[in-house]
Amino acid sequence: MLYPLLCLIVLFLSIVLWIYHWKNPRCNGKLSPGSMGLPVVGESFQLFTLQYGSLFKSSLVDRQIVVSTDTDVNRFIFQQKGKLVQSWYMDSFDDIVGKENILSSHGFLHKCLRNLILNLFGSESLKEKHVSEMEELTSKHVGLWSCQQPSMIYDFTVRKLFGCNNEKLRGCNSAFLDGLISFPLNIPGTAYWKCLQGCNKVMRVIKIMSEERRETLTKKQDKDFLDVVLEEMNKAGTILSEQTALDLLFALPFAAFESASSAVVLALQYLQSNPLALAEQTQEHETILRERETKGSGITWKEYKSMTLTHMVSLMSNLQQTIRLGNIVTAIFRKVVKDIEIKDYKIPAGWIILACTPAVHLNPTKYEDPLTFNPCMKTNKQGRELNAGSKFFMGFGSGVRLCAGAEFVKLQISIFLHHFCTNYRWTVMKEGKAVRQPGLVFSDGFHVQILNKKFI
Known part of the structure; x- marks a missing residue:
């Protein structure tokens, strides 16, 4: 009788001690304020409703984390080159996207993968190869919107990656988003299980391709991204393994599609609600058409760059405001490699930092009326310009891991708005409700009636 009682006492004390250590993690310094929540589960369900200041500790799915909404802390973290922090994502994310995906890679491997992407989506490649093709595809797809729902951005990206538009690659889109950052319950019927099933199918298609x-690599002259990746794999001493290449080819279509497509819909939504901004932007685009030397020709790289400098101030303002309010990426994770002391607090090695960029973009102390779409906003309250990568505007991330596809996204949206504003008028028939899963999606769609100006 005494032995079972002693076992129960030991078990009870062990649980109490475990909970105590969970609530009071060890740290050779002062931790930021906050609560660790329940053991294992932590504060996964109420994390983004917590209010402990701009820097606080918490826990997310059995991980000790520090949440930062502080502009200086976020800027400091993003400027690190792997010495104090490194990129990190949840295990379920790596299971879906691939263990060797570019977001979770570090050091020389990340640099190699980033350079491969820039060869496709960087400024030089876009300038020399893709502007006219992107405009041609945009014109074609917008013309079809009245009778079907083509995926303009997805089709262009897949064509550039694989040289063709393989219909089998489409099947994973919705399941991918639903399960991307979900509880890893690999049970039939769950979002995580559906996502894995769809991703496995797409990965098999890419592997077969x-x-x-x-077999035909040496015979091709007009190379797409798949050719470039395979050539890189064949080089002597390459660090690019087959699995790394497959993970890269798998992730890029989704990354390009989700960021650009959501921003396009948001831009239309915001412009429709601001007639003055729409009128100014339309007028500026029509001015480009009138001043074009060769009538009827397509948009040039020079015209596109003029949009970002002087001629099209309202376009880039609209684009920046769309990205600032849309917050396509809600959080960026970093894993602490060495203890960090910042803002009078210590963040121990092994902890995760969750940099919450929307908290910066929507901060009333940084922006005047931050929830309002205001194309006239060129600076924040402190007079700082809203340049990509600054600590006040992180729509494309910041630092050494600034989004490699940022220029591609801006070009795609700019060409779309240029073509759309000069050739069409539209009326919103049904505004979809924007929800995050975790990416920004419109659950009921965004329904517009499009009229060609030639027939009005």
């Missing part, structure tokens, strides 16, 4: 392409 890669194997078939290897």
Whole structure:
């Protein structure tokens, strides 16, 4: 009788001690304020409703984290080159996107993958190869919107990656988003399980395409991204493994599609609600058409760059405001490699930092009336310009891991708005409700009636 009682006492004390250590994690310094929540679960369900200041500790799915909404802390974290922090995502994310995906890679491997992407989506490649093709595809797809729902951005991205538009690659879109950052319950019927099933199918298609392409690689002159990746794999001493290449080819279509497509819909929504901004932007785009030397020709790189400098101030203002309010990426994770002392607090090695960029973009102390779409806003309250990568505007991230596809997204949206504003008028028939899963999606769609100006 005494032995079972002693076992119960030991078990009870062990649980109490475990909970105590969970609530009071060890730290050779002063931790930021906050609560660790319940053991294991932590504060996963109420994390973004907590209010402990701009820097606080918490826990997310059995991970000790520090949440930062502080502009200086976020800027400091993003400027690190792997010495104090490194990129990190939840295990379920890596299971879906691939263990060797570019977001979770570090050091020389990340640099190699980033350079490969910039060869496709960087400024030089866009300037020399993709502007006219992007405009042609945009014109074609917008013309079809009245009778079907084409995926303009997805189709262009897949064509640039694989040289064709394989319909089998589409099947994973919705399931991918639903399960991307979900509880890793690999049980039939769950979002995580559906996502894994869809991703496995897409990965098999990409692998088959890669194997078939290897047989004709040396014969091709007009190379797409798949050719470039395979050539890189064949180089002596390459660090690019087959699995890394497959993970990269799998992730890029979704990354390009989700960021640009959501921003396009938001831009239309915001412009429709601001007639003055729409009128100014339309007038500026029509001025470009009138001043074009060759009538009927397509948009040039020079015209696009003029949009970002002087000629099209309202376009880039509209684009910046769309990205600032839309907050396509809600959080960026970093894992602490060495103890960090900042703002009188210590963040221990092994902890996760969750940099919450929307808290900066929507902060009333940083922006005047931050929830309002205001294309006239060129600076924040402190007079700082809203440049990409600054600590006040992180729509494309910041620092050494600034989004490699940022220029591609801006070009895609700019060409779309240029074509749309000069050739069409539209009426919103049904505004979809924007929700995050975790990416920004419109659950009921965004329904517009489009009229060609030629027939009005």
